[in-house]
Amino acid sequence: EVQLLESGGGLVQPGGSLRLSCAASGFTFSSFDMSWVRQAPGKGPEWVSLISGSGGSTYYADSVKGRFTISRDNSKNTLHLQMNSLRAEDTAVYYCAKVGDTITYFDYWGQGTLVTVSS
Amino acid sequence: DIQMTQSPSTLSASVGDRVIITCRASQSISSWLAWYQQKPGKAPKLLIYKASSLESGVPSRFSGSGSGTEFTLTISSLQPDDFATYYCQQYNSYSWTFGQGTKVEIK
Numbered sequence: 001e002v003q004l005l006e007s008g009g010g011l012v013q014p015g016g017s018l019r020l021s022c023a024a025s026g027f028t029f030s031s032f033d034m035s036w037v038r039q040a041p042g043k044g045p046e047w048v049s050l051i052s053g054s055g056g057s058t059y060y061a062d063s064v065k066g067r068f069t070i071s072r073d074n075s076k077n078t079l080h081l082q083m084n085s086l087r088a089e090d091t092a093v094y095y096c097a098k099v100g101d102t103i104t105y106f107d108y109w110g111q112g113t114l115v116t117v118s119s
Numbered sequence: 120d121i122q123m124t125q126s127p128s129t130l131s132a133s134v135g136d137r138v139i140i141t142c143r144a145s146q147s148i149s150s151w152l153a154w155y156q157q158k159p160g161k162a163p164k165l166l167i168y169k170a171s172s173l174e175s176g177v178p179s180r181f182s183g184s185g186s187g188t189e190f191t192l193t194i195s196s197l198q199p200d201d202f203a204t205y206y207c208q209q210y211n212s213y214s215w216t217f218g219q220g221t222k223v224e225i226k
Binding site for chain 2: 035043044100102112
């Protein structure tokens, strides 16, 4: 059974940093691209970033480019998101998501971790 | 960026009703469209991928169709467990965009 468990969320001041982690199990982690998707309160989901199975390729939404860094440790089946220069508009539930057999959809999602950016 | 527009935003229906949700893309996305169901406090759940492929374990009352810029999600006979919010999502050139959602409410 595929399981994705996020951690690291919390309250942070504007301009601050936070590192999210996602522990994966139930599939061959290194064989699949992984992504972070966020959802602000009352809004639809927003794709944030994607990393290839090897970690060699990364992609970012324009809204986070230059501030967020996605990474993975295939030896530990763990995905990370380093978030710097946080803004109020980054407040959201952040989901770790496994990318499907093609890269066009997300077939498994974690339960999410809440990030609140506020003074 | 490709924009996704869903209609309606809210839909009131009864158990047993046939429900159709529409999603329009601002430019052609071939068949790279997925549909998700989300219940309050939970993560989205994949229902349909590649416009019309049913995800394993999803009831057959859910179906998807369309290509290019116009897509539909159909629930053939609405069940009590189907009251939720539904999102479409497109893929194009390493960018993924979701619609604003359609909330299916009890009539």
